[in-house]
Amino acid sequence: MDIAQVLGIVAAIMTTTAFVPQAVQIIRTKSTQDISLGMYIILTTGILFWLIYGILIRQPPIIFANLVGFSLTFTILILKIKYREGNGRNKN
Amino acid sequence: MDIAQVLGIVAAIMTTTAFVPQAVQIIRTKSTQDISLGMYIILTTGILFWLIYGILIRQPPIIFANLVGFSLTFTILILKIKYREGNGRNKN
Numbered sequence: 642m643d644i645a646q647v648l649g650i651v652a653a654i655m656t657t658t659a660f661v662p663q664a665v666q667i668i669r670t671k672s673t674q675d676i677s678l679g680m681y682i683i684l685t686t687g688i689l690f691w692l693i694y695g696i697l698i699r700q701p702p703i704i705f706a707n708l709v710g711f712s713l714t715f716t717i718l719i720l721k722i723k724y725r726e727g728n729g730r731n732k733n
Numbered sequence: 734m735d736i737a738q739v740l741g742i743v744a745a746i747m748t749t750t751a752f753v754p755q756a757v758q759i760i761r762t763k764s765t766q767d768i769s770l771g772m773y774i775i776l777t778t779g780i781l782f783w784l785i786y787g788i789l790i791r792q793p794p795i796i797f798a799n800l801v802g803f804s805l806t807f808t809i810l811i812l813k814i815k816y817r818e819g820n821g822r823n824k825n
Contacts, residue, residue: 645789648782655779662771675767679754687747690740697737 653706660713673724681718745798752805765816773810
């Protein structure tokens with residue numbers, strides 16, 4: 642494996658698992674007022690499209706990475722909606 | 734262009750621009766306590782690796798998408814650090 646491939650794999654793992662600390666933080670604090678609902682609606686839909694794209698072109702790495710990414714961002718989106726009511730300030 | 738390619742382009746645009754509403758919200762509210770610092774450190778670094786990967790394999794779409802993505806997530810990371818001090822609750 643050359644340096645580019647190694648970098649690509651590390652990049653894929655990082656941009657996929659980056660959402661774990663955010664999900665953990667929300668579960669712990671139950672506070673989501675600073676998190677943009679718009680961001681997670683667009684991001685989750687975009688990752689879902691990447692997933693369908695991966696299925697259509699039959700590329701397991703794209704399917705797998707976006708399945709993990711979708712699960713995490715969808716979880717954050719659900720938590721954002723769930724804890725929205727409990728927030729004191731204006732929502733965005 | 735087939736359906737897979739169209740879906741891939743739409744997916745790329747969505748997962749890149751999704752960060753715009755989050756950046757706008759932070760600029761407006763100056764509040765970042767619910768946003769995970771760890772997420773944006775890992776995500777920004779991961780996107781930087783995607784960018785270097787794109788340069789190494791000479792793929793303009795990967796370079797362009799990750800240049801935009803890096804600019805947006807790096808902006809959110811800087812805003813998170815900038816407005817960290819002003820937050821009342823515990824940081825994560």
